[in-house]
Amino acid sequence: MSEAQSIPGWRHLYSGKVRDLYASEDPADTRILVVASDRVSAFDFVLSPGIPHKGELLTQLSDWWFDQLSDVPNHLAEGEIPDAVAGRAMLAMALEILPIECVVRGYITGTGWAEYAAHGTVCGIPLPAGLQNGDRLPEPLFTPAYKAPLGEHDENITFERVVELVGAERADQLRDASLSLYRRAAEIAEQKGLILADTKFEFGVDADGILRLADEVLTSDSSRYWDAAAWASGTTPEERMASFDKQIVRDWLATNWDRQGEPPALPADIVEQTADRYRALIGRLTA
Structure with missing residues (x-):
């Protein structure tokens, strides 16, 4: 992972797979600067090389979605973004980030499809027989994961485990907020000729105990978007x-890597195709 850059007036706190976090050097300023890098991750690994301008694209898309969902409490804070990271950063409130990745699946694919094909379940939840890869689920599913520390693998967990981690009331809030947000976003995407197949949300709690939507939201990194017309007319997955x-990245890795050791470098054409898809999504959604 590349070293976080130096930003005047800000102190580097932490680097995740994709984002770098900074605290103000002013002790009275509790805001966090969240910078989206060009790094790309898949299967819990940070890959090389990054996707050119990805940080700007993800920030633009997150900002657009936060605007669409402006009635939902979120982590955004007022203020000027430093010139060094303009266009790929947001100012956020200092929150207690909950260690739950709030995954919602509206369609069956990816690891969910692999589990269903083997056991008839997704994250342990029984589903009707006869589903095919890419099918719409009878109802969106809340399938949470434990957000593992950097370098470790996220772990799918049951709702009961969420209750153990954050308490029954907060667990209910996370589930209900995630399902509501997914349904709203899926409806907006549908109006643009897109299917929001699945996504993941993260939440934090502010000093007053209010649950707030945090981190990136409904981006190409945290979500699967499909072309609705292709889905309706296609005969193969x-x-x-x-x-x-970033399904292009996942598919290339699945074909060219056995998940042993470090993943191989991404070819230039895969990098460019991924960037093209990110740009195309923003164009479709914001048109």
Whole structure:
């Protein structure tokens, strides 16, 4: 992972797979500067090289979604973004980030499809027989994961485990907020000819105990977007799931890496195709 850059007036706190966090050097300023890098991750590994301008694209898309969902409490704070990271950073409130990745699946694919094909379940939740890869689920599923520390693998967990981690009331809030946000976003995407197949949300709690939507939201990194027309007319999973996300990266890795040791470097054409899909998604959604 590349070293975080120096930003005048800000002190580097932490680097995740994709974002770098900074605290103000002013003790009275409790805001956090969240910088989206060009790094790309898949299967819990940070890959090389990054995707050019990815940080700007993800920030633009997150900002757009936060605006669409402006009635939902979120982590955004007022203030000027430093010139050094303009266009790829946001100012955020200092929150207690909950260690839950709030995954919502509206369609069956990816690891969910692999589990269903083997056991008839997704994250342990029984589903009707006869589903095919890419099918719409009878109802969106809340399938949380434990957000592991950097370098470790996130772990799918049951709702009961969420209750153990954050308490029953907060667990209910996380589930209900995630499902509501997914349904709203899926409806907006549908109006743009897109399917929001699945996504993941993160939440934090502010000093007053208010649950707030945090981190990136509904981006190409945290979500699967498909072309609705292709899904309706396609006969194979590849035709149905014409994606606007980093599925190109996942597919290339699945074919060219056995998940042993460090992943190989991404070819230039895969990098460019991924950037093209990110740009195309923003164009479709914001048109």
